[in-house]
Amino acid sequence: MVYRQLARTVLFRLGGGDPETAHERVLNGLGRLGAVPPAVDALAKVFGPRRERTVFGVRFPGAVGLGAGMDKRGVALRAWRGMGFGFVEVGTVTRHPQPGNPKPRLRRLVASEAIINRMGFNNHGADALAATLRELGPPGIPLGISIGKSKVTPVAEAVEDYRYSLRALHGFADYFAVNVSSPNTPGLRGLQDRAQLDELVGELRRETLALADALPPTPLLVKIAPDLTDHAVAEVLQVCADHRVAGLIATNTTLGRGGLDPADVRAGEDEAGGLSGRPLTERAREVVSFVTAETGGALPVIGVGGIMRTDDALRMFDAGASLVQLYSGFVYSGPPLVRAVNRAVDGR
Template sequence: MVYRQFSRSVLFKLGGGDPEVAHEQVLRGLGRLGAVPPAVDALARVFGPRTPRTVFGVRFPGAVGLGAGADKDGTALRAWRGLGFGFVEVGTVTRHPQPGNPKPRLRRLVESGAIVNRMGFNNAGADALAATLTRQGPPGVPLGVSIGKSKVTPVEDAVEDYRYSLRALHRFADYFAINVSSPNTPGLRGLQDKEQLGELVGELRREVEALAGELPPTPLLVKIAPDLTDAAVSDVLQVCADHSVAGLIATNTTLGRDGLAPADREVGLAEAGGLSGRPLAERARQVVSFVTAQTGGELPVIGVGGITDADSAARMFDAGASLVQLYTGFIYGGPPLVRAVNRVADSR
């Protein structure tokens, strides 16, 4: 409550109220925090997890991770552990640097606990992220790298685009998230179709095996949209089984606008882009539950979407999630939310 009433109100006023500018300012501040290891250690003792777990061969100090998009270019990489996160996912990163879609492209829907974004994979590119990770060193928790298709790359050339980023970042990643589900890059969601996804995942699987040599290959995860039908999710699961995919991330943002508060409905309907936050919670849980049922719990799932308090986190774990990620919920709930979700995870 203190965070909501005081800290959040101050943070939301940064950048003159522009949410993207505010986000960038917060990242820079967290970057400075990360340069002071004793401060990070002290915060981690307050907000951090207590119960580690091993999922798809990776040992996580806690089950709550920072979702992709929050720190695309690794600006604040070493600070996130101090805020309670047990793993961090950077990106989505693309082969080519790109500015993303025209601004403004980020809108808070405060009454709904939601955000609409049409960022368009704005990032400095795979080579720049590799340089940043080299300079900063390990973040102290497992690192996931979300990779996507560059906007300038035709869909028919997507495989090589993903493969380039995987090669550039392989030595840093504890796992790779194959993002084929953002609604803000033209043609990207078509890569979720069974044939195209099979080709992409198969090639990336061969690549990580070649790069690993005699070591276990880096786990590959697929991130899917909440807007897929059950039949389409089943097709994705078949591809995952065919190519030894290590896990699924469910879900990305939605093009739907169900669940908006009345005060946000007009603005939400007018804004193009993907919706995240509390209105996505039920659909994200449904997808996680469906995947768990279809695979008998054999395919680990990272649940993401609408986790805004301990209760919504508990329901996501109950649906079958092995790990969870926060992004929009963290913007509204701050480190106290991370601590609350960690306590839920520690109790399971």
């Protein structure tokens, strides 16, 4: 409550109230914090988890991770452990550097505890991220890297685009997340169609096997949209089974605008982009539950979407998630939410 009433108010006013400017300033501040290991260690003792778990062959010190999109370029990589996270996912990164979509492209809908973004995979490219990770060294917690298609790359050439990023970043990642579900890159969601996904995942799986110094190879996960029908999700699961994908990330942001507070409906309708936060809570959990039922729990799932309170996280685990990620929940509630979820999970 103190965070939400005091710290959040100050943070939301950074940069004159522009969400993207505030976001960058907070990341830069966390980057400076990460350069002081004793401070990170001290914070980790306060906010961090106590119980390890192993999922798709990776040992996680805690079940709560930071979702992709928060720290695309790894600016604050060494600080996230101090915020209580048991793993962090950077990116989404693309083969080619790209500025993303025109600004403004990020909006908070505070009454709905939601965020709309149309960032468009703004990043410095896979080679630049590799250089950053090489300079910073390991973050002290497992690192996932989300890879996506460059905007300038035709869909027909998407496989090579993803493969380039995987090659450039192999050796840094504890797992790769194949992002085929962002609504902000034209044509990207079409890669969730069975035939295209089958080709993409098949090639990336072969690449991880070829690059592996020893078996097993780096785990490959697929991130899906919450807007898929059950039939479409089932087809994605078949592709995952065919190519022995290590896990699924459910879900990305939604193009829907249901569940908004009445005060935010007009703004939500006027703003293009993917919606995250409280309006996504129920749908994300439904997708995780469906995946668990379809696979009999055999395919590990990272549950993400609308985890704004401790109960949201616990219900996501009850739906079958092996791990969870925070994004909007962290924006609105900060490290105290990470700590609360960690303590609730550790107490189970």
